[in-house]
Amino acid sequence: MSNRDNKTDVILIGAGIMSATLGTILKELAPDWEITMFEKLAKAGEESSNEWNNAGTGHAALCELNYTVEKADGTIDISKAITINEQFQVSLQFWSHLVHNKLINNPQDFITPLPHMSLVQGEQNVNFLKKRFEALSANPLFQGMEFSDDPKQLKDWIPLIMNDRSSDEPIAATKIDSGTDVNFGALTRMLFNHLEEQQVQLNYKHSVEDIKRTNDGRWELKIRNLEKGTVERHTAKFVFVGGGGGSLHLLQKSGIPEGKHIGGFPVSGLFMVCNNPEIVKRHHAKVYGKAKVGAPPMSVPHLDTRFIDNKKSLLFGPFAGFSPKFLKTGSMFDLITSVKPHNLLTMLSAGAKNMPLTKYLIQQVLLSKEKRMDELREFIPDAKSEDWDLVVAGQRVQVIKDTEAGKGTLQFGTEVVSAADGSIAALLGASPGASTAVHVMLQVLSKCFPEQMKEWEPKIKEMIPSYGLTLLENPELLQEVHTTTAEALRLTEKEQVNS
Numbered sequence: 470m471s472n473r474d475n476k477t478d479v480i481l482i483g484a485g486i487m488s489a490t491l492g493t494i495l496k497e498l499a500p501d502w503e504i505t506m507f508e509k510l511a512k513a514g515e516e517s518s519n520e521w522n523n524a525g526t527g528h529a530a531l532c533e534l535n536y537t538v539e540k541a542d543g544t545i546d547i548s549k550a551i552t553i554n555e556q557f558q559v560s561l562q563f564w565s566h567l568v569h570n571k572l573i574n575n576p577q578d579f580i581t582p583l584p585h586m587s588l589v590q591g592e593q594n595v596n597f598l599k600k601r602f603e604a605l606s607a608n609p610l611f612q613g614m615e616f617s618d619d620p621k622q623l624k625d626w627i628p629l630i631m632n633d634r635s636s637d638e639p640i641a642a643t644k645i646d647s648g649t650d651v652n653f654g655a656l657t658r659m660l661f662n663h664l665e666e667q668q669v670q671l672n673y674k675h676s677v678e679d680i681k682r683t684n685d686g687r688w689e690l691k692i693r694n695l696e697k698g699t700v701e702r703h704t705a706k707f708v709f710v711g712g713g714g715g716s717l718h719l720l721q722k723s724g725i726p727e728g729k730h731i732g733g734f735p736v737s738g739l740f741m742v743c744n745n746p747e748i749v750k751r752h753h754a755k756v757y758g759k760a761k762v763g764a765p766p767m768s769v770p771h772l773d774t775r776f777i778d779n780k781k782s783l784l785f786g787p788f789a790g791f792s793p794k795f796l797k798t799g800s801m802f803d804l805i806t807s808v809k810p811h812n813l814l815t816m817l818s819a820g821a822k823n824m825p826l827t828k829y830l831i832q833q834v835l836l837s838k839e840k841r842m843d844e845l846r847e848f849i850p851d852a853k854s855e856d857w858d859l860v861v862a863g864q865r866v867q868v869i870k871d872t873e874a875g876k877g878t879l880q881f882g883t884e885v886v887s888a889a890d891g892s893i894a895a896l897l898g899a900s901p902g903a904s905t906a907v908h909v910m911l912q913v914l915s916k917c918f919p920e921q922m923k924e925w926e927p928k929i930k931e932m933i934p935s936y937g938l939t940l941l942e943n944p945e946l947l948q949e950v951h952t953t954t955a956e957a958l959r960l961t962e963k964e965q966v967n968s
Contacts, residue, residue: 477505477670480690480705482677482719483712484508485518486653487896489660490906491709491913493567496667497932498914498925504669505703506661507692509676509798514657516796517713518903520777522738522863524755524787527649528904529557531611532585532757535769537601545597545604554610555940556908558950559933563907564656565957566932572663579656581776582960584754585648586627588640588848594759595641602643609947610940614645629751630772633851647951648755649960650776653903675701680708680722680893688723688893707917710895714795714866717807720895725888732816732869733807733897734823734879735795736830738862740786741845745856749774749783756848772848785845787862789833795866812869818877819869826879865899883909891917907933 479495479502481488492504510516517523530536530550538546564580567573589598595618602616617623618641624631626644634640665671672692678700679691687704694701710716710723714735720728743749757771775782795803808816820827838854845852868880883902887894894913911929915922929936940947955961 475505475701475703476687477703477705478502478707479504480688480703480708481506482690482708482710483516483715484510484513484657484661484671484673485516485711485713486514486657486660486903486906487711487910488709489513489518489657489664490563491711491910492664492669493572493660494563494907494910494914494932496664496669498928499921500667504664505672505705506664506669507672507675507677507690507703509674509695511673512658513661513671513673514654516798517863517865518653518657519863520652520654520775521860522797523653523903524771524773524784525650525652525775525777526585526755526771526773526904527557527560527580527651528902529554529585529648531614531645531648532587532643532755532771533769534587534589534598534601534757534759537605539597539600543600545601547601547604547608550605551608551610551941553905556905558610558935558940558954559911560904560907561954561958562933562935562950565954567663568957573659576958579652579659580958580960581650582646583648583650583774584626584644584646586642586644586754586756588627588630588642588756588758590636590638590640590847592639595639598641598643605643608941609944611645613647614643616643617641627752627754627756629748630756630848632849635850642756644754647955647960650755650774651904652777677712677719680719681724686890686892706892708893709913710893712796714799714803714864716895716897717795717866718803720886720897721807721809723888723893723895725893727886727888728895729811730815730871731886731897732812732819732877733795733804733866734819734869735792735804735864735866737790737792737794737797737864738787739790740784740788740860740862741841741857742860743783743785743856744858748856749781752783758848770844770848784860785848785857788836788841788844789830790861791830791834792864794864797861797864799864815869815871815877818875819879820877822875822877823879866897867899868897885909885912885916887913887916891919911936 530553536550540546568576605611606614674695676693677690683689688708689704692701710719717733753774755773760769773784793801793804842854872878883898894917
C-alpha cells in the first residue's frame with residue numbers, strides 16, 4: 470500500500486459526461502486549480518455516457534410525451550417541458566462556447582440536426598396530442614412545431630412508419646426540425662482529451678474503494694490501481710461523485726447525513742438495432758410514442774435515427790430489463806449491498822408501492838424476440854425479424870427517497886446530493902441526464918462554491934449568455950441563442966450522414 474499523500478484541489482470520480490462537463494467548466498473558471506480524475510474502466514465514456522448505452526436524444530421536450538401532462542380539467546401542463554427545454558438551451562450555449570474557443574473543432578462529430586416527432590394512435594391520444602401541440606406551439610421555445618393527422622402528410626414525414634399501415638384507427642404526429650441527435654460518448658471523450666491538455670490528471674483502471682473525511686476537513690479516497698493491484702491514498706478539498714449507478718455506494722461510504730434515507734432501483738435497457746442499410750435509409754427522425762399503461766416514463770417507445778461513428782443507424786426501444794447490477798460492469802451484489810439500516814424502510818416502502826412496475830419489468834424480461842418485434846411493428850408494420858438485432862444498453866439506477874408524496878418514492882429524474890458545507894457532491898438518477906449536464910453542473914457549483922460564484926459570474930455569462938435569466942421571459946435573447954447556437958454547432962446544415 471502506498472501511503473504517499475497525493476493532494477489535489479478537486480477529485481472527479483467517473484469518466485462520464487457529468488465529470489467531463491464539471492471538469493471543463495472548472496478549468497474555465499479556476500484554471501489554476503489542480504484536478505484529478507479516477508475511472509475504473511480503461512477509457513472515458515464507456516458506461517451510461519457511451520453512445521450505445523443511451524438514446525442519444527438531445528432532450529428538449531420537443532417529442533417526449535411524458536414531459537407534458539393532461540390535467541383533470543383537460544388542459545395540458547407544459548411547465549416541465551419548458552424547464553427541460555431551457556436546461557438544454559444551456560448545454561447548447563456551453564457547447565457553442567467550446568466551439569468558438571477551439572476546444573471542440575468539429576461539432577458534427579457529436580451533434581446532428583434531426584427532426585423530433587411525437588406519434589400517437591387512437592382518438593383519445595390524437596385529441597391529447599392536438600391539445601399538446603396547441604399549448605407548445607404557442608410558446609416561443611417550441612417555435613416551428615407542426616401537427617398533422619393527415620395520413621398523406623404523415624407518409625411524407627415518416628414513410629417507413631406509414632408504409633403498409635392498414636389500421637383505420639386515427640393517427641397523428643407532431644414534427645419539429647430543431648431537434649438533435651447527440652453522441653454523448655464522443656462528446657465525453659472530446660472533453661477529456663481537452664482536460665488532459667489542460668494538465669488534468671486522468672487515471673483510468675483506478676477504482677475508488679472508500680471515501681472518508683479527515684481531521685483537517687479534506688476528503689481522503691482509498692483507490693486501487695487495477696493494473697498494478699496497489700492501493701493509493703488521495704486527498705482533495707472537493708470531491709464530485711459522477712460514477713453513474715456506482716455513485717450511490719460511494720455517497721453512502723462518505724457518511725454525509727444528506728446521503729441517508731436514499732436508495733436506488735436498477736433498470737436495464739435493451740434496444741432493437743436495424744442491420745439492413747436499405748431500411749435505415751428510409752427513416753430520418755426521432756419518433757417518440759406514448760408509454761403503455763403501468764410502464765415507467767423511461768420506457769417510452771421510440772424509433773430513432775442515430776449517428777454513431779459517422780454511420781447512420783436505426784434503433785427501436787427501449788425494452789426494460791432487470792439486473793441487480795448498478796452498472797453494466799458492476800456486481801450482482803450492487804442492489805443488496807446498497808440496502809442499509811437507514812434506508813431499509815425507504816426501500817421496503819418503495820417495493821410495496823411499485824408492484825405494477827415490478828410486474829411490468831418481469832413481463833419485459835420474459836419477452837421473446839418475436840414479442841419485441843410485435844411492439845416494433847406498431848411503429849413499422851412490415852418489420853421483419855431478420856432485419857433487427859437486440860443490443861443491451863446501459864444500466865440506470867432510479868432514485869428512491871422519502872418525499873412529501875410519502876416514504877419510498879421512486880424518482881424519475883436527475884438529482885444532486887451535496888454535503889451542507891459543499892465539500893462533496895454526488896449525481897444520482899437518470900433521464901434527462903446527459904442533455905442537461907451543463908445546467909446540473911452549474912447547480913453543483915452554486916451549491917458547493919457559493920463564495921466563488923460572484924467572482925465567476927462574468928465568465929459564466931460569457932460561456933452561457935442566458936445564465937441567471939429565463940429565455941422565455943427574454944424573447945430577444947431566446948432568438949439570439951437559437952441563432953448563434955445553431956450556427957456554431959452547424960445545426961442549420963441539413964446534411965445527412967449516409968451509411
